[in-house]
Amino acid sequence: MPRTNDVGGLDGFGPVVEELDEPPFHHDWEAHVMAMNRALIGRRIYNLDEFRDAVERTMSHESSYYENWFRAIRTLLKEKGVV
Amino acid sequence: MSDDHDDSPIAAQVRDLEALLEAKGLIDPRELDQVLEAFAAKASPANGFRVVARAWVDEGFRERLLAGANDALPELGLSMGGGLQPQVLHVVENTEDVHNVIVCTLCSCYPLSLLGPSPTWYKSTAYRSAVVSRPREVLEQFGFDLPQDTQIRVWDANAESRYMVLPRRPDGTDELTEAELAALVTRNGLIGTAAV
Structure with a gap:
């Protein structure tokens, strides 16, 4: 069964909405999540494939992109007994 | 990094986790x-704009770029090795008959x-579902x-590969310098959701 993230060709997600002059991050915490993830991968707490897998299995279409990232990071840290 | 004064629940959760990880070293x-x-x-689209402008003015570079972008990028001081893992870049060229668009249907792979x-x-x-x-x-x-008879090719990136569109050089730009040509290119042109 395809995972939730596998949306290619599906209908029903509405029109594409473009935000003009969009900043790289909309909130400071999003930048922190991105940097935290790179640092944890850099420290080999988990690797990029594990992170990608965690995003794909824990993501929600109701959450924003970086909310999904944060959920994946917390899931991995919990599973690995780090926190 | 700027101070974070965001009081939303998620901002607080991120701060808490960061503090915990910091305490654990x-x-x-x-x-x-x-x-x-x-x-x-x-990470700047100006890099992509330079690549396109060079390909428009230098036929040899264009051919090398289309044949193997990873080997051509160092000519401009660029590389695909700066991320968490090396990526293979495929540059896909728009022509009179074919227009290219890039996507990552699974998530967000992007050069x-x-x-x-x-x-x-x-x-x-x-975007990911419909394109x-x-x-x-x-x-x-x-x-x-796009004209109805233009064929559209959609390229789906994955963990090991990335795509970038080489737009068509606009008509009437023969007199422009390479830097002026680079200034014509847009981020959406490199994705394929704009002509240039």
């Missing part, structure tokens, strides 16, 4: 600053170093109408 706030600075310095931070719409389920089955309709949502 697993992250260092200075390291996070460096990560963000490096990201901001390296950050050449296109800068990806826009939210590129990562949205709306592979109804590309013409999606391009129209960007105000981009």
